Amino acid sequence: IRRKEKQAQLVFPVGHFAFNTPDFLLSHLTDVMIPVGTKLTVFIKLVLEFTINKATLTGITTAFNPTYSGSVQLPAKSNLVFTDFTVRPADASITIAASTDCKNAGSQTASVTVSDDPNFNDCTKDVTYTIAKKALANSMVSTSGTYTYNGSPQTVTFNVQDGVSSIIAPADYTVDGKTQTNAGSYTLTVTATSDGNYSGTATASWSIAKVQLTVTDTAAVDRPYDGTLDVETHRGTVGGIVGGDDVNVDVI
Numbered sequence: 317i318r319r320k321e322k323q324a325q326l327v328f329p330v331g332h333f334a335f336n337t338p339d340f341l342l343s344h345l346t347d348v349m350i351p352v353g354t355k356l357t358v359f360i361k362l363v364l365e366f367t368i369n370k371a372t373l374t375g376i377t378t379a380f381n382p383t384y385s386g387s388v389q390l391p392a393k394s395n396l397v398f399t400d401f402t403v404r405p406a407d408a409s410i411t412i413a414a415s416t417d418c419k420n421a422g423s424q425t426a427s428v429t430v431s432d433d434p435n436f437n438d439c440t441k442d443v444t445y446t447i448a449k450k451a452l453a454n455s456m457v458s459t460s461g462t463y464t465y466n467g468s469p470q471t472v473t474f475n476v477q478d479g480v481s482s483i484i485a486p487a488d489y490t491v492d493g494k495t496q497t498n499a500g501s502y503t504l505t506v507t508a509t510s511d512g513n514y515s516g517t518a519t520a521s522w523s524i525a526k527v528q529l530t531v532t533d534t535a536a537v538d539r540p541y542d543g544t545l546d547v548e549t550h551r552g553t554v555g556g557i558v559g560g561d562d563v564n565v566d567v568i
Contacts, residue, residue, distance in 0.1 A: 375399035376441045384450040384513045409433035421449040421513040452518040459522040465499040467558035472522045488512030499526040
């Protein structure tokens with residue numbers, strides 16, 4: 317006796333289905349006939365589409381605090397701090413420009429623009445920072461010239477210079493001790509003004525030499541030899557005396 321068994325067919329239409337059994341793996345998008353009694357594990361893959369919107373920057377700060385150099389100083393991109401995010405805009409998306417002179421000592425403002433960044437909306441924010449005053453140093457002050465006592469006030473020639481070629485503006489300092497009359501050694505003192513680009517004081521030395529007196533047209537009185545070196549003079553001219561200065565003359 318022979319028994320003929322029929323196999324029923326289960327038809328899956330074309331679609332995004334994947335069937336994984338010990339007997340076969342089906343992941344092709346075709347109609348499939350599967351024998352009755354086959355155990356199937358069906359995995360359904362869901363594809364979800366969604367959009368992540370660009371973020372908006374609300375605050376930008378900087379730790380950039382340079383010292384006055386005489387040139388425009390702007391914060392570097394690496395000096396910027398984006399207060400709301402740990403992720404930064406790409407450097408290529410950032411542009412920094414001066415809003416104030418960004419050169420002199422004091423509070424300054426730079427404009428930071430972010431544009432065409434893949435993760436952040438376009439925006440422009442102001443960033444404030446401070447340029448510190450530069451301390452004066454003795455190496456910045458020099459004097460020149462030769463001065464000899466002449467009875468009148470004499471003013472020393474001086475130069476206040478930061479570096480090889482940068483002359484410090486007279487508005488940035490005041491000067492004491494530049495004019496003297498009598499012979500001697502003096503100190504020129506340069507003091508930074510409160511509203512300038514420098515701070516502190518610096519000094520340089522200068523001097524007025526004594527005038528050299530001369531004695532001419534002297535004549536000795538004849539005398540007999542007495543074994544001593546004493547000689548009496550009866551005339552002479554002292555040169556180099558300035559104005560009404562008194563000079564004591566000792567004849568030896």
